[in-house]
Amino acid sequence: MTKVIYTSHQNQLLDGAAFMRNGSQYVDALRDGRQVFIEGERVEDVTTHPAFRGAVRSIAHLYDVACDEQHRDTMTTVFPDTGERVNVSYLIPRSQEDLARRRRGLRLWAEQTYGLMGRTPDHVAGFLSGFAAAPDVFARADKDFADNVVRFHRFAAREDIYAAYTIVPPQIDRSKPAHQQADPHLYAGVKEERDGGIVIKGAQMLGTGAALADWIHLSSIVPLRPGDEDYAISVMVPASAPGVKIFPRRSYAHAATSDYDYPLATRFDETDSLVVYDDVFVPWENVFVYRDLDLVQAQWWQTPAWLLGNNQAQVRLSTKLDFLTGVAKQVAAMNGVDKLPPVQGTLGELAAHATMVNGLLLAAEYNCRIDDDGVAWPGAAETFASTALAPEMYGKLLTVVRDLCGGGLIQLPSSVEDFDNPEIAEQIERYVQSPGHPARDRVRLLKLAWDLVGSEFASRHHQYEMFYAGAPFVVKMRMFQNYDFDHATTLADSALEYDDADDRAPALGVS
Numbered sequence: 120m121t122k123v124i125y126t127s128h129q130n131q132l133l134d135g136a137a138f139m140r141n142g143s144q145y146v147d148a149l150r151d152g153r154q155v156f157i158e159g160e161r162v163e164d165v166t167t168h169p170a171f172r173g174a175v176r177s178i179a180h181l182y183d184v185a186c187d188e189q190h191r192d193t194m195t196t197v198f199p200d201t202g203e204r205v206n207v208s209y210l211i212p213r214s215q216e217d218l219a220r221r222r223r224g225l226r227l228w229a230e231q232t233y234g235l236m237g238r239t240p241d242h243v244a245g246f247l248s249g250f251a252a253a254p255d256v257f258a259r260a261d262k263d264f265a266d267n268v269v270r271f272h273r274f275a276a277r278e279d280i281y282a283a284y285t286i287v288p289p290q291i292d293r294s295k296p297a298h299q300q301a302d303p304h305l306y307a308g309v310k311e312e313r314d315g316g317i318v319i320k321g322a323q324m325l326g327t328g329a330a331l332a333d334w335i336h337l338s339s340i341v342p343l344r345p346g347d348e349d350y351a352i353s354v355m356v357p358a359s360a361p362g363v364k365i366f367p368r369r370s371y372a373h374a375a376t377s378d379y380d381y382p383l384a385t386r387f388d389e390t391d392s393l394v395v396y397d398d399v400f401v402p403w404e405n406v407f408v409y410r411d412l413d414l415v416q417a418q419w420w421q422t423p424a425w426l427l428g429n430n431q432a433q434v435r436l437s438t439k440l441d442f443l444t445g446v447a448k449q450v451a452a453m454n455g456v457d458k459l460p461p462v463q464g465t466l467g468e469l470a471a472h473a474t475m476v477n478g479l480l481l482a483a484e485y486n487c488r489i490d491d492d493g494v495a496w497p498g499a500a501e502t503f504a505s506t507a508l509a510p511e512m513y514g515k516l517l518t519v520v521r522d523l524c525g526g527g528l529i530q531l532p533s534s535v536e537d538f539d540n541p542e543i544a545e546q547i548e549r550y551v552q553s554p555g556h557p558a559r560d561r562v563r564l565l566k567l568a569w570d571l572v573g574s575e576f577a578s579r580h581h582q583y584e585m586f587y588a589g590a591p592f593v594v595k596m597r598m599f600q601n602y603d604f605d606h607a608t609t610l611a612d613s614a615l616e617y618d619d620a621d622d623r624a625p626a627l628g629v630s
């Protein structure tokens with residue numbers, strides 16, 4: 120097997136075969152002078168700041184896992200034309216088996232974070248791979264955008280980059296199109312052309328992971344109207360580019376009192392940011408779409424980009440539902456109720472949802488479409504079905520787990536420090552325990568469950584599952600557009616084929 124020997128942060132290996140970076144290389148690259156502001160202050164170093172360091176460590180761990188020789192077959196793929204070995208998330212799938220290979224790698228990554236980090240590097244990698252899989256779409260523009268998407272994909276894979284994205288304008292006044300907002304530079308858009316590129320001004324929401332990423336993809340997925348051309352762009356921007364300012368929401372990791380009390384928030388709070396592009400220069404080579412209302416939409420729907428990116432999202436959701444089900448089962452067992460038939464039925468309901476989401480993933484592979492260029496697109500109806508059901512399903516499942524856990528989620532010591540106070544520790548150890556689960560173990564499991572279903576971190580996850588793929592009504596509309604209604608309505612019509620003469624339904628199976 121190839122021994123992984125890094126020569127520089129450029130990730131090039133001595134044998135020239137593999138282009139993977141490890142966790143410490145990722146962390147080093149974040150010390151780049153990026154402008155991140157939180158709680159009224161500029162963050163000097165996201166890798167050490169308490170709001171971000173836990174999430175940085177988790178992402179670094181993912182890179183280490185991908186570099187680990189034992190995961191080489193799962194986590195890497197080889198570009199057929201160059202023989203370069205890269206992260207599997209940059210694979211352009213060409214068969215059902217390629218999609219399965221990709222899923223196995225994404226799943227291994229998702230399990231490292233229990234599906235609780237949505238925008239790990241494999242998410243936008245799926246979009247970049249989808250763009251590069253369909254250069255003809257970008258070739259419709261009279262510039263070199265087709266070359267740009269192919270070159271950037273190759274660059275991103277070779278450098279093993281982590282890209283976040285901001286593709287939705289900030290909520291200011293949704294009743295007006297972009298160009299009719301009170302100021303033309305509220306939504307991020309083109310301010311001017313300069314030698315060698317364009318200047319962007321304005322803001323975009325809601326860059327999950329933007330503070331932790333190397334690059335940010337800036338574009339628009341919301342439909343734009345004539346007059347909005349300046350906002351119809353798709354560009355790649357380094358997170359540390361002059362003028363990029365990242366404003367994360369309140370950090371749940373920073374607010375957490377200890378790892379023991381908030382075992383998930385402290386490790387997996389990827390943060391979501393308003394990203395301001397304050398006169399940011401983008402060279403032409405990093406532009407994929409420029410002032411083109413049709414192309415800015417086509418990039419999502421006429422390439423496999425949206426499906427590949429959201430296939431990753433479904434792998435992550437599937438992992439998260441298995442985790443949720445596992446935590447619920449352990450709490451029920453600890454409370455001594457897991458043998459009761461109604462409780463088993465409730466656990467079965469959780470398991471049914473987890474199985475359904477995983478089943479849709481497998482069905483999306485089975486029903487993949489191979490396009491004229493030989494690229495495999497995951498099944499659209501299956502992918503949209505999962506995203507359309509998730510917003511309501513996730514909230515319902517949180518309620519199911521809360522129901523199973525009862526007041527035990529709340530009847531907990533205020534913090535791990537209570538165990539260190541001899542005046543109360545004995546009482547806690549006496550009254551907060553279950554057979555086979557001394558107090559510290561019982562509390563550890565229930566604090567985990569609370570951080571999963573009830574804490575501020577958990578509540579953000581609920582909002583995430585409702586909105587990360589777009590507002591629920593939009594996602595359901597996409598499901599409407601991608602379901603085979605012809606087949607369904609033909610079935611419905613066939614049931615109406617009565618013989619008008621006697622109003623009797625035809626006897627089935629009798630000619």
Ligand SMILES: Cc1cc2nc3c(=O)[nH]c(=O)nc-3n(C[C@H](O)[C@H](O)[C@H](O)COP(=O)(O)OP(=O)(O)OC[C@H]3O[C@@H](n4cnc5c(N)ncnc54)[C@H](O)[C@@H]3O)c2cc1C
Nearest residue numbers: 284285286287324325326327391582583586587589590591
């Ligand atoms: C936790 C989290 C993480 C996110 N991460 C990212 C990210 O990494 N990158 C990114 O680009 N975006 C991200 N988003 C943003 C996400 O894409 C948007 O929230 C989503 O597209 C919906 O847009 P909106 O929030 O502006 O809601 P709106 O479009 O304002 O809709 C809000 C609600 O208003 C109502 N409504 C609005 N318009 C209509 C209409 N025409 N008809 C009927 N009802 C309507 C609906 O009830 C709708 O749910 C994230 C969001 C969340 C919550």
